[in-house]
Amino acid sequence: MKITEITIRHVKMKLKEPFTTSFGTFDDKDFLVLEAKDESGTIGWGESVAFHSPWYNEETLQTNWHMLEDFLIPLILNKEIHHPDEVNELFQPIRKNNMAKSTIEGAIWDIYAQQTNQSLAAALGGKKDKIEVGISIGIQKSIEDLVALVDGFVKEGYKRMKIKIKPGWDVEVMRTLRETFPDVAFMADANSAYRLTDAETLKQLDAFHLTMIEQPLASDDIIDHAALQKLIDTPICLDESIHSLEDTRKAVELGSTKIINIKIGRVGGLTEAKKIHDYCEVNNIPVWCGGMLESGIGRAHNVALTTLSNFILPGDTAGSSRYWEKDIIDPEVVVKDGYIEVPQKAGIGYEVNRETVDSFTVAQKTYK
Numbered sequence: 001m002k003i004t005e006i007t008i009r010h011v012k013m014k015l016k017e018p019f020t021t022s023f024g025t026f027d028d029k030d031f032l033v034l035e036a037k038d039e040s041g042t043i044g045w046g047e048s049v050a051f052h053s054p055w056y057n058e059e060t061l062q063t064n065w066h067m068l069e070d071f072l073i074p075l076i077l078n079k080e081i082h083h084p085d086e087v088n089e090l091f092q093p094i095r096k097n098n099m100a101k102s103t104i105e106g107a108i109w110d111i112y113a114q115q116t117n118q119s120l121a122a123a124l125g126g127k128k129d130k131i132e133v134g135i136s137i138g139i140q141k142s143i144e145d146l147v148a149l150v151d152g153f154v155k156e157g158y159k160r161m162k163i164k165i166k167p168g169w170d171v172e173v174m175r176t177l178r179e180t181f182p183d184v185a186f187m188a189d190a191n192s193a194y195r196l197t198d199a200e201t202l203k204q205l206d207a208f209h210l211t212m213i214e215q216p217l218a219s220d221d222i223i224d225h226a227a228l229q230k231l232i233d234t235p236i237c238l239d240e241s242i243h244s245l246e247d248t249r250k251a252v253e254l255g256s257t258k259i260i261n262i263k264i265g266r267v268g269g270l271t272e273a274k275k276i277h278d279y280c281e282v283n284n285i286p287v288w289c290g291g292m293l294e295s296g297i298g299r300a301h302n303v304a305l306t307t308l309s310n311f312i313l314p315g316d317t318a319g320s321s322r323y324w325e326k327d328i329i330d331p332e333v334v335v336k337d338g339y340i341e342v343p344q345k346a347g348i349g350y351e352v353n354r355e356t357v358d359s360f361t362v363a364q365k366t367y368k
């Protein structure tokens with residue numbers, strides 16, 4: 001294929017409910033959607049998971065637009081591409097900016113899957129026809145509010161509950177949840193809110209048999225996480241610290257992590273995500289697919305990736321209706337009894353609804 005035209009849009013969608021983590025609250029989701037067209041007219045879609053401001057990592061919607069316009073799109077336009085794995089190689093001259101890179105790479109995987117007449121899941125080598133999913137629950141105003149929410153999600157069938165924690169919203173919260181729901185699979189995600197000096201607090205969480213604790217310490221750390229893992233029984237899962245296969249190897253070799261949260265954008269695309277998956281499979285490290293409050297486009301990519309065999313633990317890929325009054329794809333992503341059925345259609349498997357995406361678009365530009 002040869003990509004002859006790329007359109008970037010800034011899309012703004014209102015979340016049904018605000019989402020609060022240890023670093024702040026979201027009411028809206030501002031993000032980039034990328035549409036790539038090849039010389040035969042096949043269209044592929046990608047979504048940037050960079051947020052409006054740089055608190056999860058250093059990338060933003062605006063830095064992604066800049067990287068795409070000034071560096072990444074010029075490296076792609078009118079180049080002959082035989083396989084999406086080559087996109088990573090074309091981007092080699094550009095350091096980091098993984099979320100920006102992933103935005104184009106995702107659209108090219110979509111085109112490739114359509115042109116080889118297979119689902120994106122199949123193109124990646126995935127075999128599952130349905131995937132098991134959990135849900136990520138933000139920090140609430142009170143423990144009672146949280147218990148009520150969890151109760152609803154348990155009844156909806158979600159396979160594990162991820163609870164956002166921060167200092168002061170941790171041990172008592174998890175104790176109440178464990179006492180109220182003795183058999184539910186719980187995990188906690190701190191988004192880097194603790195330091196190694198908090199090990200005693202984190203050690204108290206061992207009593208609640210959490211499936212794992214996600215990224216308790218600094219967002220760039222793998223050394224202190226290894227020290228912490230020696231002090232606590234709960235398995236540590238890294239999120240923010242992992243940007244590549246190399247990061248994964250080092251963290252696994254150091255003993256900083258027993259489980260990996262793979263986010264396609266954070267690691268620079270599906271090709272790198274698959275490499276991390278394969279390495280973890282050989283090294284007995286279970287993986288699961290993280291979420292970034294994606295619209296249906298990014299969600300479709302997450303569903304496809306999760307069909308790979310070592311995605312053993314339920315991911316954060318909840319249904320569209322968890323986030324949006326109306327998603328930008330048809331059909332929406334639906335969760336039933338904790339499962340999503342993997343679409344079998346060629347490509348990402350869902351149609352982007354142009355009318356809906358137009359109604360949420362605040363700016364757009366085409367490059368050829």
Ligand SMILES: O=C(O)CCC(=O)c1ccccc1C(=O)O
Pocket residue numbers: 056135136189191239290291292293294316317318
């Ligand atoms: O529902 C989702 O998409 C996952 C929500 C979530 O946990 C999250 C949302 C925004 C930024 C970071 C994270 C995270 O996994 O740490």
Ligand SMILES: [Mg+2]
Pocket residue numbers: 189191214215239240261290
């Ligand atoms: Mg996380």
